[in-house]
Amino acid sequence: MARPPQGQQHPGRQLAVLGLIFVVLYLLAFFGFGATGSVTERLHPKLGLDLVGGTQATYVASGPVPSDSNMQEARNIIDNRVNALGVSEAEVVIEGDRNIVVSLAGEARDELKNVGQAAQMRFRKVVKVTGDVAATALNPPSAAPSVAPSGSAPAAPGTPSANPSGGQGGGLPAQAPAPSTPPSAPAPAPSASAAPVTPDQQELRAAVEKKVGAAAFAAAAKLTDPVDISQDRNAAKQYAKFATLTPEEVNVLPAQMQFNVPTISCEEQLNKRPPGAIDDPKAQVVSCQSGAKMMLDVAKVLGTDISNASPQMDQQSGQWVVSLDFTGEGQKKWTALTREAFQPQPNDPCLTAAQSASQGATNCLVAVVLDKEIISAPEIEGVLTGQSQITGQFTGESAKELAGQIRYGALPVTFTSATTQSVSATLGTQQLQAGLLAAAIGMALVAIYAFFYYRLLGTVIFLSLGISALLTFAALVILGRTAGLTLTLAGIAGFIVSLGVAADSFVIYFERLKDEIHEGRSPRSAVPRAWIRARRTIISANTITIMAAVVLYIVSVGVVKGFAFALGLSTILDLVVVFLFRHPIMTVLANTKAFLSPRVSGLGRVLKRAETEEPVPSRRVKEA
Template sequence: MHPGRQLAVLGAIFVVLYLLVFFAGGASGSFTDRLHPKLGLDLVGGTQATYIASVQGGQVPSKESMEQARGIIEQRVNALGVSEAEVVIQGDRNIVVSLAGKADDQLKDLSQAAQMRFRLLVGTTGDVSSVALNPPSAAPSAAPSGAAPSGSAAPSAGASAPAATSVPSSGGQGGGEVVKAPTPSATPSASPSAPAPSASAQAPASPDQEAARAAVQKKVGAAAWAAAEKLTAPVDLSSNPKAGLPFAPFAKLSGEEVNALSPQMQYNVPTIGCKQLDDRPNGAIDDVKTQVVACYQSAKILLDKAPVVGDDINKASPQLDQQSGQWVVSLDFKSEGSTKWAALTRQAFEATATDPCYVAAQSLYGSIEHCAVAVVLDKNVISAPQIQGVLTGTSQITGQFNAGSAKQLADQLNFGALPVTFSSGPAQTVSATLGIQQLQAGLLAAAIGMGLVAIYAFFYYRLLGSVIFMSLILSGLLTFGALVFLGRTVGFTLTLAGIAGFIVSLGVAADSFVIYFERLKDEIHDGRSPRSAVPRAWARARRTIISANAITILAAVVLYIVSVGAVQGFAFALGLSTVLDLIVVFLFRHPIMTMFASTKAFLSPRVSGLGRVLRRASTDPKEA
């Protein structure tokens, strides 16, 4: 063999790893700062956020719903399985999430319900971005064509005005794709483009809703309420600005008060604007059996019932689109969901020019060929693309995503929607449960233990002890570089449990030394020369070493899959360090032993550590 080649490969691995540590994965700060691993909550403290569950009517959510929500939130924050967040239920309606370090960005979107709905666009009232929120002293005027959107919904995934596309399916009927909505060629008209939602489309109001509507009726006054109830279509303010005066009190309503109104009233009343619609509570437009009102591109739009929902999606995954170079979220539908999706796209594709959805899309976009289907996530319309064919294949949500926001949306869809809605409670900084001093004490104890192992190795194996010592050093450097890089790129958090996993792996590494060296002694005892005994001992020992390490890795994988939190971190650390130890075994230990076998020191019983085995072999030589 050529040991120099294997050592060169190991050197190249070290160079690449530490180049990644110092210059990749968002590395910043001084070189010392770049060598800091990501520490867990028990070592450095972190951020704690509280989410308060609420259901309609102020009822207490069931224990089953809270436990399901806790599990979904934990899956979201531990999407990679190694960040070791603490997610616990407190009381009847609180879920507390604790993450190591400053985690405000990670915590802010955890409570989003992630209810995805696909709805046909059936109406639009045009630009309502400049609707006054206070009763006007003069007649309200229509929004100018150049008005900047102030109340349009922003996608929760961080995308700005994304659109949906679809990968054409070879087995699809008619092929086609869902294309990005074109830029409007003309200012949308404020004239009504579709009938208001009919009474048959609305679910009966609950007693709580009736009480809330009564309170709103009292606030706006009998005259304004009566005028709103008589509306059967949106009021056209572009031709008659004074037509909005009777409805001025509705501009004073909050988002929660607007949510108490029927979709018919939300859509038809001209002084209810996008700001109020966006301020409605979570879950405001989740009902799949009714039409709903939302905002998109500053326009108030009417959406039909939702025949396709997030539960119809089998898998969502972030992907980098090869043609556009942009991040997208790919959607694979379940069998039944694919059938529903094909039926919805067929309805949009085959609509005629007199259908409400066609008129609505024409009003919103100026020039269209087919109806549009809105992709709704919670309260936000994240896209409303036109349908260019009957779709049966894989579809995509596209937009101004980056890798993080695309993955976040995919994770929300994969892990499911929260069974109850949450509002964000207080967030605070928490101190470490163990602290840096305990970490330093633990590392000091580990160093002392490793030093004792090295002393014993030199005493028992002498020259071979240097192989043990150097192997442990190299394995430690590989492990340290890997955990720093993984902490920065995939969120691996080093906790006390993880440190325990790394220390346990040292025992596995020590076992492989014993197996190899004792096999080497057996070969020499059988009469072979040290130079001949090294490769033969390696050939026999490596099978045992691989088997022992494979069992450890398999146990770590199983433990990682079936566990959560700190135990999962222990399993990850144990598996990672065992894999890295195997790399050191094959690329350093065997090559260096081959090199040592050619030295005079290795042939000396007093220096090599082979002791009386070499003396016996020298008095009774045999052919190797």
């Protein structure tokens, strides 16, 4: 006589594993991953924009109306930048033909300040520096950012250095030291190219000439070097009206005039020029660092020459850095630029600029420029032939932000920040209340039906759904802190839909149990047989749901992605509950007197039918 299949002999082990998972999750929710505040605050999931309100920023494309493809590309880049900061389910949408709106949950975020920046990165040799600038002006003792090979140790802050570990405030040490002899070909002289002037700019330039006076404008155009107005009172009076120009008016002036006119300031004019003011890689431009003007050569290495950028913790210095990997052609350009700065010709003006910025400098400076800002302008102390780092006073967030801007590329459209406003969650709160009320009514009906139809088995259904809900809640709290997962109305809908999947697995199991009893087996022996026959169906159904959720998550954006994630997460946790609670608890109940009672167990009809009817013989194939 064939022995019945052995069921789960030690259900206590599975229940203990489930209890351990439960305890670990809630310990992490209470004490791990930066949990602070009261019990309510520690167990508060991260809520989405539609539930708690948040911040909404609008970016307007400058210049002519951009193409649809450029706007879509800009939207994707901004979306990637926001997600790279750990902000989940941010809404990034295109409105009209030139607006992009970014919405984030919670209070106003600093992330919104920079996600709309063009992120045009340029590497330019420093040709001139205004005045007799002290070394601490360009590289203060706080260790201004610099560029160095990966794994190099920065020099002591504020200390000039000519060794491979770095220059003042962190330099550009050599990965592959160049020979001491000059290169066979002389370093190219700085280009004197200027940005082309459009008719509109020509008209604005004429208006500026009229505003400052023709004589002052003509005198400024003839300047070849900055004028020291502290020693020349007449010059201070002659160029005084240039100080009244707006940043937009200063932007239309030639770069040489912006640099040489002493009354054109960094703080109020040059730093506030419109976005894209110095993006042209083929023209010399003027930018500022620590209040000093810098004339920068044409850009010989661009952001597109960088293949990857990542935030890292430097093991030697213990500081956050941004590691740069160049493309094949980009690495050649970067090596050539560092060689040109490391081995300048004696008459190269970049050497004079480096000596003005840092007393005793023997090599040129290379400025790392992001949009209008000079991130760093260190002295080149070697020829860089591999991976390099941008180092400085970065925090984890600022390093991640800069790496994301570089990695995801420059925006094809220049944007200006139009408005930043708070968004109320009143409508979302009303919808949430209505949705939770509908869910509660539905769950109540399911519970009533389960207890009426399955009785004791209905208790198993109720406990399983409760445990699944508690595990899901703990996962939401932890993922909200670590991965930026936010709970939105769409996510709540995903969790509610998953309850239907869980209910289906109950029906499959319990109805299979009834079939086994109807075939003449006792409830105690029917439980393991029903599990074996129902297990494959339950796994298949849940796997299909998980696969659908994964596909939907990959191809969707915004709130639909949140719905897919919630559906997949809750379905996985339902499988955990099925294996670690539902079947073990059924094995325990099968050994109780209540389970054998037709009136209590919920198997009354099928047990009575099994007593009055002959057992249904199992179909077996006998071996010959």
